[in-house]
Amino acid sequence: MGNITLKQVSKSFGATVIIPKIDLVIEDGEFVVFVGPSGCGKSTLLRLIAGLEDTSGGTINIDGRDVTGEAPAKRKLAMVFQSYALYPHMTVAKNIAFPLKMAGESQASIDKKVQDAARVLNLTNYLERRPGQLSGGQRQRVAIGRAIVRQPSAFLFDEPLSNLDAALRGTMRLEISELHHQLKTTMIYVTHDQVEAMTMADKIVVLNAGNIEQVGSPMELYKTPKNLFVAGFIGSPKMNLITGAPAAKVGATTVGVRPEHLAISKTSGDWKATVGVAEHLGSDTFLHVHSDGVGPLTVRGDGEISVKHGDTIFLTPDPSKLHRFGADGRAI
Amino acid sequence: MARAVSTQTKVGWTIAAWVIALLIFFPILYTIITSFKSETEAIAGFKLIPSGTLESYAEVQSQSNYFKFFMNSVVISVGSTILALLIAIPAAWSMAFSPTKRTKDILMWMLSTKMMPAVAVLVPMYLIFRDWGLLDSRIGLTVMLMLINLPIVVWMLYTYFREIPGEILEASRMDGATLWGEIVYVLTPMAIPGIASTMLLNIILAWNEAFWTIRLSTTNAAPLTAFIASFSSPQGLFWAKLSAASTLAIAPILIMGWFSQKQLVRGLTFGAVK
Numbered sequence A: 001m002g003n004i005t006l007k008q009v010s011k012s013f014g015a016t017v018i019i020p021k022i023d024l025v026i027e028d029g030e031f032v033v034f035v036g037p038s039g040c041g042k043s044t045l046l047r048l049i050a051g052l053e054d055t056s057g058g059t060i061n062i063d064g065r066d067v068t069g070e071a072p073a074k075r076k077l078a079m080v081f082q083s084y085a086l087y088p089h090m091t092v093a094k095n096i097a098f099p100l101k102m103a104g105e106s107q108a109s110i111d112k113k114v115q116d117a118a119r120v121l122n123l124t125n126y127l128e129r130r131p132g133q134l135s136g137g138q139r140q141r142v143a144i145g146r147a148i149v150r151q152p153s154a155f156l157f158d159e160p161l162s163n164l165d166a167a168l169r170g171t172m173r174l175e176i177s178e179l180h181h182q183l184k185t186t187m188i189y190v191t192h193d194q195v196e197a198m199t200m201a202d203k204i205v206v207l208n209a210g211n212i213e214q215v216g217s218p219m220e221l222y223k224t225p226k227n228l229f230v231a232g233f234i235g236s237p238k239m240n241l242i243t244g245a246p247a248a249k250v251g252a253t254t255v256g257v258r259p260e261h262l263a264i265s266k267t268s269g270d271w272k273a274t275v276g277v278a279e280h281l282g283s284d285t286f287l288h289v290h291s292d293g294v295g296p297l298t299v300r301g302d303g304e305i306s307v308k309h310g311d312t313i314f315l316t317p318d319p320s321k322l323h324r325f326g327a328d329g330r331a332i
Numbered sequence B: 001m002a003r004a005v006s007t008q009t010k011v012g013w014t015i016a017a018w019v020i021a022l023l024i025f026f027p028i029l030y031t032i033i034t035s036f037k038s039e040t041e042a043i044a045g046f047k048l049i050p051s052g053t054l055e056s057y058a059e060v061q062s063q064s065n066y067f068k069f070f071m072n073s074v075v076i077s078v079g080s081t082i083l084a085l086l087i088a089i090p091a092a093w094s095m096a097f098s099p100t101k102r103t104k105d106i107l108m109w110m111l112s113t114k115m116m117p118a119v120a121v122l123v124p125m126y127l128i129f130r131d132w133g134l135l136d137s138r139i140g141l142t143v144m145l146m147l148i149n150l151p152i153v154v155w156m157l158y159t160y161f162r163e164i165p166g167e168i169l170e171a172s173r174m175d176g177a178t179l180w181g182e183i184v185y186v187l188t189p190m191a192i193p194g195i196a197s198t199m200l201l202n203i204i205l206a207w208n209e210a211f212w213t214i215r216l217s218t219t220n221a222a223p224l225t226a227f228i229a230s231f232s233s234p235q236g237l238f239w240a241k242l243s244a245a246s247t248l249a250i251a252p253i254l255i256m257g258w259f260s261q262k263q264l265v266r267g268l269t270f271g272a273v274k
C-alpha cells in the first residue's frame, strides 16, 4: 500500500517561506511527477514526505497513519537521490543489501533478494565492484536496486536522471516506467524536465514557487492548462502566448496556441509571418517566425516542408484549439 | 586529456622534475653520505663517495643512548597526535556537519594562532612549564605538541569531513540505519582515510618539531631533535658524527613516510588529489 496525503503542509527555512501550504492526495500505485522550474521547492516537498526535513505546519499521512513527526526509516519509503548517494566503501552487493541488513534480515534471505534485484537491474556481473568503478547508468541502477529490495510502500525519486547523458536518460526513463508496471508501487518522481513528466506520469503536479499550479494527467495539462504558467511550462516546443489585438479579438488578455495548432500556407492565412530559423528534424520541422502585430511564434510543420530563412508564410490558428487567459493569468 | 602531449615535452618535464627533486633531496642525501665518512674525510671537502666507515655511528651510540631519544620521540609525536585527534575529531565533525554563521571565523581564528611567532610566548610558556613541573617531562612535551598542531589537525579533518556528502548520510537514514548503524557502517569507514592521513602528517610534524622540544627538555624527555642538537655545539663541529646522528633521527620517519606515500600526498594536498 502507498497512499500519501498531504494536508496544509508548509515549510519555511528561517523567515523564508519555501512552501506556503499544500494539499495533495497520492493514490496507491500511482506514478506521480512533481515538475516545476529549478528552485521551486520540488526537492523540499519530496524531502518533507521522506521525513528528511521537518514540516513547519500541516500533516502527512501514509496509508492513513499520521507520520508527520516520524523518522524517515519508519515511513517505509525508499529514496533515489540525484547524486545516487551510494556508499563508496561498499561493493554493489553490500550497497543493495544495506537496508536489509539494517532491518536485521537473515544473510540467506539478504543474498537471495540481492541476487533477484541484480537480475532485474542487469547488475549480476557487477556485484563485487565498488560504485567508483561503475558508469553513471549502472550507479543509478544500484541506487534503484537498493530502493526496491526493501519493498517500500512508495518510491521517491529526486531528479534521478539529471546526471546522465541524453541517450542514457531516454533508456533509463523507459526502465523506470517498466519497473513501475512490474512493481505497481506508488512512485513520486521529481524533475524539472517536462518531457520526463509527460512521458512517465499518471499524474503530474506542476509546482511554482512552492505552490501547486495544477494537478492532472499529462493530457489534461496539455489540453486544458488552468493558467499561463502551466500553459507555458507543459509542452515542447512551448505554447505561443500572444497578447494584444489577436487576444482581444477572442475576448482574452492572452491567447495561447501550440506550435502544432498553426496551419501553414504559402499563399494565404490569418497571420503573415517571416521565417527566421527553420529547424529540420526529419520527422518534423520547427519554424521560428516573426509576425507583425502578433510577435515571435514557433510553428510545427511536417518534415517535408521546404521553407528557409527569409521566406514569407501565412499561419492560421485552429480556432477549436485556442487557449484563452484573462488578465489574472487564469484560463477563461 | 585528449590532447596528445609530445614525447619531447614529456621528457623535458620528467628531467625537470628529477632535477628539482634531487635539489630538494640533496641536503638529506649528503647528510647520509657524510655519516659514512670518517671525521677527516668529512672536512676534507666535497666528495660524493664515502669510504663507508661506520665509526661515526659507533661513536654516536657510545656517547649517548639513541634508543632513549628515539622512544621519547615516538611517545611524544604519537601521543600528541592521538590527543589532538581526540579533541579535533568532534570539533571538526560538528563544524563540518552542523556549521553555523561563525564556523568560518572560528576556523580562521584557529589558524591565525599558527601565524604567531613561537618565540613571542617562549618565556611565559617556559615559566608555566616550570611552575607546573612539566619541564623535561614527556607529558609536558606531548601536551605542547598537541596544542601546536591542533589547529592544523582540525583544519585537515574539517576539509575531509566536508567531502563526505550529506546525501549519503540521508540515504542511510532512509535505509533504516539507527544513529549507531550510521556511525559504524557509513560514517566511520568514510572518515577513516581522512583521519589516517591527518594522523600520519601530524606524526611527522610532531617528530620534526624542534623549537619547543629542544627548549622544554634537557635529558629525561628529550626526543631526537634534542639528540641532533646535542652533537652540534659542545665539542666543536664534528660533521660526520652530526650527520650520523641526523640520519638516525630522520630514518624512522623517512621509512614511515615511504610506506605511506599515498596517504601522505592526500594529506599534504588537503584531499585535493584523489
Ligand SMILES: Nc1ncnc2c1ncn2[C@@H]1O[C@H](COP(=O)(O)OP(=O)(O)O)[C@@H](O)[C@H]1O
Pocket: A013, A018, A036, A037, A038, A039, A040, A041, A042, A043, A044, A045
Ligand atoms: N536547507 C535549506 N536552507 C535554506 N534554504 C533552503 C534549504 N533547502 C532548500 N532551500 C531553498 O528552498 C528553495 C527550494 O529548493 P528545492 O526544493 O531544492 O528546489 P528544487 O528542487 O525545486 O530545485 C530554494 O530557493 C532553496 O534555496
Ligand SMILES: [Mg+2]
Pocket: A042, A043, A044, A159
Ligand atoms: Mg531539487
